[in-house]
Amino acid sequence: MHAPSSVPTLAVSARGVVKRFGELTAVNEVEIEIPRGVCYGLLGPNGAGKTTLSKMIAAVLPRDGGELKVLGLDPWTEQSEVKARLGVVMQGDVFDEDLDVGRNLEIYGRFYGLSGPAFREKVQGLLKFVSLEGRERGPVQALSGGMRRRLMIARALINDPEVLILDEPTTGLDPQVRHAIWGTLRQLKQRGLSILLTTHYMEEAAQLADRIGILFKGKLIAEDTPEKLIAAHLPPWVLEFDAQGQEALLEEFAQAASVERHGDRAFVFHAVEDTLRRWIAKGAFRTALVRPASLEDVFLKLTGRTLDE
Amino acid sequence: MSDAAVRRAPGRIVRVLAVWYRHWRVYSNTFVANATPAVLEPTFLLVAVGLGLGRFIHQEFNGLEYSSFMAAGVLGSTCMYTASFESTYGAFIRLRYQKAYEGMLATPLTRADIFAGELLWCGSKGLLFSTIVCLVLALFGKVHTPWAVLVPAIGFFTSLLFGGLGFCVTSCVQNINHFQFYFTIGLTPLILFSGLMFPVQDLPYGLEYVAYALPMFHVIETFRLVVSGPAHSSVPWAWACPFVVLGLAGAFGTLGVRRMVGRLKA
Numbered sequence: 001m002h003a004p005s006s007v008p009t010l011a012v013s014a015r016g017v018v019k020r021f022g023e024l025t026a027v028n029e030v031e032i033e034i035p036r037g038v039c040y041g042l043l044g045p046n047g048a049g050k051t052t053l054s055k056m057i058a059a060v061l062p063r064d065g066g067e068l069k070v071l072g073l074d075p076w077t078e079q080s081e082v083k084a085r086l087g088v089v090m091q092g093d094v095f096d097e098d099l100d101v102g103r104n105l106e107i108y109g110r111f112y113g114l115s116g117p118a119f120r121e122k123v124q125g126l127l128k129f130v131s132l133e134g135r136e137r138g139p140v141q142a143l144s145g146g147m148r149r150r151l152m153i154a155r156a157l158i159n160d161p162e163v164l165i166l167d168e169p170t171t172g173l174d175p176q177v178r179h180a181i182w183g184t185l186r187q188l189k190q191r192g193l194s195i196l197l198t199t200h201y202m203e204e205a206a207q208l209a210d211r212i213g214i215l216f217k218g219k220l221i222a223e224d225t226p227e228k229l230i231a232a233h234l235p236p237w238v239l240e241f242d243a244q245g246q247e248a249l250l251e252e253f254a255q256a257a258s259v260e261r262h263g264d265r266a267f268v269f270h271a272v273e274d275t276l277r278r279w280i281a282k283g284a285f286r287t288a289l290v291r292p293a294s295l296e297d298v299f300l301k302l303t304g305r306t307l308d309e
Numbered sequence: 310m311s312d313a314a315v316r317r318a319p320g321r322i323v324r325v326l327a328v329w330y331r332h333w334r335v336y337s338n339t340f341v342a343n344a345t346p347a348v349l350e351p352t353f354l355l356v357a358v359g360l361g362l363g364r365f366i367h368q369e370f371n372g373l374e375y376s377s378f379m380a381a382g383v384l385g386s387t388c389m390y391t392a393s394f395e396s397t398y399g400a401f402i403r404l405r406y407q408k409a410y411e412g413m414l415a416t417p418l419t420r421a422d423i424f425a426g427e428l429l430w431c432g433s434k435g436l437l438f439s440t441i442v443c444l445v446l447a448l449f450g451k452v453h454t455p456w457a458v459l460v461p462a463i464g465f466f467t468s469l470l471f472g473g474l475g476f477c478v479t480s481c482v483q484n485i486n487h488f489q490f491y492f493t494i495g496l497t498p499l500i501l502f503s504g505l506m507f508p509v510q511d512l513p514y515g516l517e518y519v520a521y522a523l524p525m526f527h528v529i530e531t532f533r534l535v536v537s538g539p540a541h542s543s544v545p546w547a548w549a550c551p552f553v554v555l556g557l558a559g560a561f562g563t564l565g566v567r568r569m570v571g572r573l574k575a
Binding site: 058060062079080081083084085086088090092094095096097098099103107108110111112113155156159160 | 315316317318319323324327328330331334335338407408409411412413414415416417418419574
């Protein structure tokens with residue numbers, strides 16, 4: 001690398017970042033470091049502050065306190081310079097409804113100062129990359145939900161961003177489309193893009209993220225690689241069953257293992273898989289299974305709630 | 310990726326012009342549908358009121374026969390309505406229903422760039438429409454001085470003025486129906502009492518001084534200076550009116566953009 005030594009190695013660094021909306025502290029002293037080339041998954045239930053935090057990083061919302069750097073620049077005071085190097089996929093698929101698919105990309109490019117024959121070729125390439133070739137002169141209103149999201153990704157890539165910010169990229173899409181989008185995102189990751197991904201799908205985080213942060217009530221309550229996050233908070237195996245009418249058994253298990261209960265489901269965590277398998281025989285469980293502990297279990301333990309709540 | 314040059318944001322002027330270009334692109338798609346009423350309305354007004362009603366008015370106003378007297382007002386009202394619709398209903402729909410600004414904000418555009426570009430577009434539409442209306446007026450023989458070449462510039466600044474004023478209103482409005490108050494209570498009296506249909510210097514009870522305080526009076530006098538000539542001005546100090554229009558365009562334009570920036574932050 002012939003870049004000067006001042007080139008930051010961090011895509012994003014946040015120290016004590018705060019955002020308030022009136023009485024509500026939406027983001028409360030959050031510390032995050034995202035090295036370049038890393039896909040960082042920000043997990044949290046609805047209202048945890050994920051969108052607010054990602055909007056501050058995307059340079060569209062000012063913060064109320066703390067230090068925030070994106071590619072070494074302040075995303076508020078240097079917002080145009082920061083945004084020139086970011087790609088953003090926000091919730092809600094907001095396009096220019098007055099323009100067709102191709103012009104949406106062309107006009108968007110102009111906001112980055114991009115135009116001309118080479119740029120138009122690039123627009124074609126992007127439409128191909130997201131499998132929307134041939135849709136160019138059609139209205140955006142005619143696109144399906146999955147197509148709109150793919151167009152959104154194409155639009156976010158128009159300036160060859162160094163950092164990609166995706167706010168719940170597959171919410172509301174059916175499973176096939178979701179997997180196709182994950183495939184696209186994996187390709188982008190392999191190209192060396194830094195990615196910040198907010199989601200409330202565990203599977204999405206597990207599929208894509210190198211590091212995961214759990215945001216709860218505006219605070220970052222845990223952060224690590226997915227594997228280490230599980231290892232740090234829970235024994236590796238879990239016995240899950242319908243908890244109704246099993247109070248006595250739950251108390252017995254609690255003597256020898258850590259027990260969690262969420263709604264009607266009980267979760268018994270233990271280091272040894274065989275022990276849990278023997279315990280299954282103890283109760284007349286309607287539905288019981290022994291499985292490895294997952295991110296979702298960590299999330300439930302730390303926040304006391306399911307992701308979709 | 311490491312040896313690629315770091316992408317820089319385009320400068321402010323390029324950013325504002327890109328917003329302007331977005332509006333032009335959308336507008337030129339439906340140019341005929343958009344421009345036809347803008348041309349026909351003043352033409353009808355001129356034909357019906359000026360030539361029709363004017364035949365029964367044997368008195369001269371400011372030394373002009375009636376339809377020539379009205380010419381300046383027709384130019385002024387065209388710019389006023391064009392800029393006002395764009396900056397109220399147009400901006401509100403983009404803000405609230407289309408969420409067009411949300412996508413733009415993810416790019417190097419700042420909030421100020423977005424609304425400066427919108428205002429520039431308002432001005433451009435005023436420039437275009439006042440030019441077309443001026444050609445219609447010339448066709449009817451209502452343009453009396455070569456200074457009429459300044460009409461596009463006056464149309465531009467008049468539209469900045471009313472665009473800025475419209476932004477101020479839009480920044481406070483929560484319900485799209487409330488714009489009707491602005492159009493009925495705010496703009497209609499401007500058309501009626503600013504010297505479009507009759508000279509205001511003859512109004513009773515000192516109402517003429519109220520008219521002098523309205524921006525539209527200065528707009529119409531400015532147009533009259535270049536279309537009919539200074540001999541036909543309503544007041545001896547009409548030479549000052551262009552400067553008032555310029556000043557108000559700067560003041561309301563700046564204020565309007567600031568107000569909209571504040572609204573988009575919330």
